[in-house]
Amino acid sequence: MLDRLTGMQVFVRTAQQGSLSAAARQMKMSPAMATKHVDALEERLGIKLFHRTTRKLSLNESGRQYLEFCLRILPDIEETEAAVSSQRIDVVGTLRLSAPISFGVRYIAPLVPEFSAMYPGVTVDLGLNDRYVDLIDEGWDMTVRIGRLADSRLIARRLAPTKMVVAATPAYLDAHGRPRRVGDLLDYNCLSYSLSDATGAREWIFGTRNQLRVPIRGNFIANNGDALVAAALNGQGILYGPDFLIADHVAAGRLELLPLDQPAYDMAGIFAVYPPDRRPPAKVRAMVDFLADAFAGVPAWQVD
Incomplete structure (x- = not known):
């Protein structure tokens, strides 16, 4: 049989x-x-x-x-x-791990030394890229993805929550006023992320079911979150992005959160994603478990 x-x-x-x-x-x-x-x-x-x-x-x-x-x-x-x-499978080899640039620099790279100490037989090849990476076609062992997952071929494990927030410098808001409703955003300079439909150059998405498309306008578009944060910190306009990008700036008072009248776009979370092998390599299982443990509990980037 x-x-x-x-x-x-x-x-x-x-x-x-x-x-x-x-x-x-x-x-x-x-x-x-x-x-x-x-x-x-x-x-x-x-x-x-x-x-x-x-x-x-x-x-x-x-x-x-x-x-x-x-x-x-x-x-x-x-x-x-x-x-x-198996009682024991050696965790060895090169682990090709892809991650978004901003999250990878802030939260993945600092964890690599601890992982390497636990698994000295593994070489971590960390590739940082904000574009969509095809794991199977491009030969990555796994990736960290933020937001909703569209590829049903892959296996995903949720690592941590994240949410979208709207923010600007206190000085910018003092000079231009503070928007109270999402409809007010059209009157402000909005800084847009070109790789996401939720934060595009012409509209931002809000609502309990991500159903509300709000028209916006602005004079700066970038394909990297840190570039948008830099522009916001220099008073160029209003930023709409994930909390992990700006948590430290909010805590330090450099950026101010804007509570608007509609819920922000639902990001679904941060996920470890890998191909659907019958038995994923031990190095992949080790990294997935390691990241899940590292991000357990209240995330360091949570903002109120």
């Missing part, structure tokens, strides 16, 4: 890739064996999971429902299996 867990994993890879041969390559098995696993799974379930043509496979409704189920339970099964199947 074919292994049920492997059958589920082959099914997930096939659904994600739209190809049995691509799934077979990822699983390091022959296309014939991958086909046997999918056929056995469909026979066991008593339903077909795919629409099949000569050119491609696509999920039918039953397949979509089963994919959602597999994506929910497979990480727990695989983690449990990995934990009990």
Whole structure:
């Protein structure tokens, strides 16, 4: 009898890739064996999971429902299996870790010495980039991502909360007045982050369900959060960004939070994200657990 867990994993890879041969390559098995696993799974379930043509496979409704189920339970099964199947797996090798620039400089890089002391056999290759990084295509072992996750192929573990805040220098607000409603922002110089739809050059997103698009205008757009913070600190305008960017400046009185009449954009959190391997490398599991422990509790960047 074919292994049920492997059958589920082959099914997930096939659904994600739209190809049995691509799934077979990822699983390091022959296309014939991958086909046997999918056929056995469909026979066991008593339903077909795919629409099949000569050119491609696509999920039918039953397949979509089963994919959602597999994506929910497979990480727990695989983690449990990995934990009990080996007393000790050496944590060694090069760990390619991607992170956003501002968060990586502030909160990831300072933790690396502690991680290295715990796992001297691991070399951490930290790549900082604010653009979207494709882990699988670009060969990263894992990434730290901030905000909502769009790629269902990946496994994510929430590390910490974060929230969006609106802020400016007290001097700027004394000179221009303090907005009370999101609609007032159109009367101010707004500093925009070009890599996020939530804080674009023409509108910012607010609301309990991220449904409120507020028109704004301003004379500075940047693709890096620290550049926007620098502009705000020099009195150029109002900043809308994650709390971890400005917590120290708020605590020191250099920036002032602006409580507006609508909730800020819901960031969902900060996540460790890695590819859906059947058994993630020990170095990846070690870093994910390490970061989860490091960021447990009230985050250092929390602002009121």
